[in-house]
Amino acid sequence: MAVLFFIEIADGKVKKASFEATSYAAAYAKQIGKDAVGIALGTIDDAELAALGVYGATKVLHAGNKEFDSFDANEYTKAVADVATQVNADTIVFSQTLTGKAVAPVVSARLKAGIVSGAVSLPDADFVVKKTAFSGKAFAYVKVNTSTKIVSVVPNSFGATKGTGTATVESVTLEAAPNRVTVKEVTRQQGDIAPLPEAELVVSAGRGMKGPENWGIIEDLAKALGATTACSRPVADLHWRPHYEHVGQTGVAIRPNLYIAIGISGAIQHLAGVNQSKCIVVINKDPEAPFFKAADYGIVGDLFEIVPKLTEAVKALKAGQH
Amino acid sequence: MKFLVCISLVPDTTTKISFVDNDTKFNNDKVQWILNPYDEWYALVRALELKEANGGTVTVVNVGSAANDQVIRKALAIGADDAIRIDVTGEADSFSIASEIAAVAKSGGYDMILLGKETINYNGSNLGGMLAELIDLPFVSYASKLDMAGNTATIERDIEGGKEVLTVDTPFVISCAKGMAEARIPNMKGIMSAKTKPLNVVAPQGVGSLTSVVKYELPPAKSACKMIPADHPEELIRLLHEEAKMI
Ligand SMILES: Cc1cc2nc3c(=O)[nH]c(=O)nc-3n(C[C@H](O)[C@H](O)[C@H](O)COP(=O)(O)OP(=O)(O)OC[C@H]3O[C@@H](n4cnc5c(N)ncnc54)[C@H](O)[C@@H]3O)c2cc1C
Secondary structure, three states, X not given: OEEEEEEOEEOOEEOHHHHHHHHHHHHHHHHHOOEEEEEEEOOOOHHHHHHHHHHOOOEEEEEOOHHHHOOOHHHHHHHHHHXXXXXXXXXXXXXXXXXXXXXXXXXXXXXXXXXXEEEOOOOOOOOEEEEEEHXXXXXXXXXXXXXXXXXXXXXXXXXXXOOOOOOEEEEOOOOOOOOOOEEEEEEEOOOOOOOHHHOOEEEEEOHHHOOHHHOHHHHHHHHHHOOEEEEOHHHHHOOOOOHHHEEOOOOEOOOOOEEEEEOOOOOHHHHHHHOOOOEEEXXXXXXXXXXXXXXXXXXXOOHHHHHHHHHHHHHHHHHHHO | OEEEXXXXXXXXXOOOOOEEOOOOEEOOOOXXXXXXXXXXXXXXXXXXXXXXXXXXXXXXXXXXXXXXXXXXXXXXXXXXXXXXXXXXXXXXXXXXHHHHHHHHHHHHOOOEXXXXXXOOXXXXXXXXXXXXXXXXXXXXXXXXXXXXXXOEEXXXXXXXXXXXXXXXXXXXXXXXXXXXXXXXXXXXXXXHHHOOOXXXXXXXXXXXXOEEEEEEEOOOOOOOOEEOOOOOOHHHHHHHHHOOOOO
């Protein structure tokens, strides 16, 4: 019996969300006196996988089949379900990322294993898990009533806890499932800025920006902080910014450590997707903007004057740190 | 081509969420229910566009009680040809709902089954993948573009940190995200004709849930916002560094 966790790989590296999934699986495995065993699919150096030991992994099973290098829900599902059966997995842990969302429910239906998607806490002794609900407006405590259980953990919720240790890496041969979709083209976002769902720092802007030509000051601030950029829904609808930047109830739901909202009024649908951020900063010229009620820090004033000064202050701070 | 669109009902996005019975039940009082935006704006409208271009029928399916009928009729007003409601009262988890829809989907011989990427109340993103597995069809998640040529679909979808273009032959299950289509507002003719379009109520299979909600909780209230004078924005950066330790 083991707690199995799914490891996401991009360009030969373990994704950040998977460090957290490892820590989560390890913490739960410890709680029930079992081992945390990872499953990695596709090309990656075994040393990278062994390093997951610092997050508490005991063992990592690695199926290096080339087929796994491009993502296919069907293949991944078969692989995870097969391994889960082989190691007699008690619980399977995924990250609630796009990959996790595409695979975990399929594995759940295949193994008839109840799933909690969007978990933000460890299971208790009765396997009740806290999860986000109502797009961040509330939490639900969900109990899983099946012998095999699946949990999909929201990125940046549980945290990755670093200790010491190395995991043993064992290569496994898995028969890849027949491909039922044909991938023609993959385009990846450039640069090493974290994608929104994983981002720890987010600079977001709304209709108060007046037009797409003014976004330079937002990008400068984000760059100075090493933050990911986001926007409100009308901004994406007006095609001022790409749609993947749209956060909120009908966009991406995020929970960064720091969310800086600039020229965004704070409509209930916007707040729903961002109110689990650990610290919220609001910059708005309207002192009555509803966003201030959800904020930790606020500045009332003209964003066009304030934002460049913030960027300067961040640069000065970072320069002082070196 | 026969399209099946799964539609779910969710509280209106302006709803103030609260709970009753010791926080074990969602407070339905005064809640306005709407079609889940992703199901309506993207899955349903794209199915209608494909039908208008190439012919076929669009059926919507919902799992729920008779109280849902009024909102289901909105999907008919937008343009669906007919509706199926699987008559379930009370709580059901995504596996139970997927199993009920699977039975309808199997017997209907649909070429494409569409649904939104997630519901805005449970945000599980579970249904599409489960349904695909239960009826053994390929599953394409988070699609932002879908074009058909004969029986082959070319789909653009969001993957971790980027985009992917793929092709898949019908039948398949697809979950739809922003970009697929533009929301439609039902017109008078649609609203009138919706009243007479078939809404077939079918008995459930009675597949049980694998999970249950034990209780709900609201996020803790925020403490007061600390205001920083506009002429000293650098003070904010100092506080974020020294007090909040965020940067
Ligand atoms: C079903 C539904 C779903 C929705 N889902 C989402 C969603 O997921 N995400 C989302 O964001 N919205 C969503 N919305 C829309 C939401 O209701 C709001 O309309 C939207 O969030 C407003 O965007 P905004 O704050 O950028 O623009 P506005 O509301 O126009 O706010 C602009 C703000 O900028 C401020 N401002 C203007 N100029 C300056 C300046 N020079 N300096 C400083 N501040 C300035 C103004 O005071 C104002 O507060 C949804 C709506 C519906 C009906």
